[in-house]
Amino acid sequence: MKVPASTKSVMVCQNLPRGKRGRWLSWERDFDFLPGQIVGVTDDPNRPPRWYSLASGNKDSWASILFTPVDSGELSPILSRLVPGDRIWITPPQGSFLDKKKQAVWVATGTGVAPFLAMARSGFAGTRVLVQGARYLEDLYFREEWQKRLGKNYIACCTREQGVFDGRVTRYLESQKWPMDTHFFLCGSSEMVVDARDLLISQGIPFSQIVAEVYF
């Protein structure tokens, strides 16, 4: 068995499409977690788990993850085919991508928005700013919900379609003058995280104020 002994089997309640290729996979929640934490998920105890940010609120009755299947991937295409009643294995929640600040800017691309959704749905959005990026408008996951929750503090960026900020999240970050005491939380691919971090540092933001979660 390749999964840690603490891993347990749970039943899938829901597996819905989201955007062009995204999936929203849920199971009954019987554990506590801090918004921003991850779980290891696998379909088979002999397959090492992959990590996914919990995307649901920490008081919701279901725990959910938001993922996109990777074409050549081993696990994610299998996860995308699961139906209610199927079983998956999950590890206890772990990780410390936690926003304990009073004010912060969240930056996410693709499914990297998942931990921020967990934070928002757990009541931590407040007056935080979210800069969300995707290639297509459809992949700005939960855009309507963000618009409702954050109003003008929600900035959608799109590289292939019009109607929102035109360009990458880094271009938006570059276009702003951020107060030097702003804290940033970045989540997504290593390319986005590294580019955004470099850019903020070049603007004078101390690196200690930039917290990153890389979906490696």
Next chain:
Amino acid sequence: MSTNLFGLTLGQLRAFAVDLGRPTYLGNQLAQWIYKRRATSFEVMSDLAVPVRKQLQELCSLERQEPTRVDESRDGTKKYLFPVNGKFIETAYIPETDRKTLCVSSQVGCKMGCLFCMTGKQGFQANLTSAQILNQVVSIAEFSQLTNVVYMGMGEPLDNLDAVLLSLEILTADWGLGFSQQKITVSSVGLLPALEDFFNRSKVRFALSLHSPFDEERASLMPVQNVHAMDDVLDFIRNRQESDVRRVSIEYICFAGVNDTPRHTKELVRRLHGLKTRVNLIHFHPIPGTPLQGSDSSAMERMQRELSAKGIAATIRRSRGEDIWAACGLLSTKALTVPLKT
């Protein structure tokens, strides 16, 4: 498509022989030729019958890739550039009086995004195969002089564990390249549960990249800390050391004012309590746009003394190959693989 036999283990070569309808023993002969005698063609395999050689020629290859560029430092360090499927990796050869070390890459680029690393800035392009990892060892002019191999080049070895383990098997086996397990070190930021798999399936030395003893400060240098807390990784190693005698070292790049103060040494001592380890204090080589500066020698020597006074052996790793960008954290092929953004 022909199968590249270079990079296959003895077990895989035997299975391949059986697939060809030949005795398993052919796998042993192939291992001898490929790894012991470093044959690059089937013609030279004189103890194989002619029809066997012909069959091998038709169905397989022994692909090796010569480096396309070599830079040599004033201090004798060499940096090799190897093409891999239209991308590039770098390998550093570091000669010293008592040892000749090769620093190999395990991935093209890296996903870990460490703040201080040029490879991290390049993003991730591909995993290397066992053949592409081993090719770096056997295709350099200094192969026969090598005493040590360290997996500290481009990439995070535990993020490409299967290929790394295959390459380690071939590197250390009697039927393979015959390096001593004691002369090989795999370095990692500490990915769990891959680290457990690595300890279960190999006996080579391990180096953990720590770089700060404080959780939040480490996270700002190394995002992986937010996923796998260093305490979990250190606890795992501590438990393993009850039965596992391999050497484990801690890699610690020293950044001025960031992780080199007495407060850091004190916390480092506390974190490493109960661990059989030594600490390698490493000079930092500033990379473009970095907010970090390297500690000066006096700060590093002070850390070394403070650690030694608490019973933790600490060495200061000499800086090598800085002028050719071969030093620790400087390897990058971004300019060759990714179009530069305007």
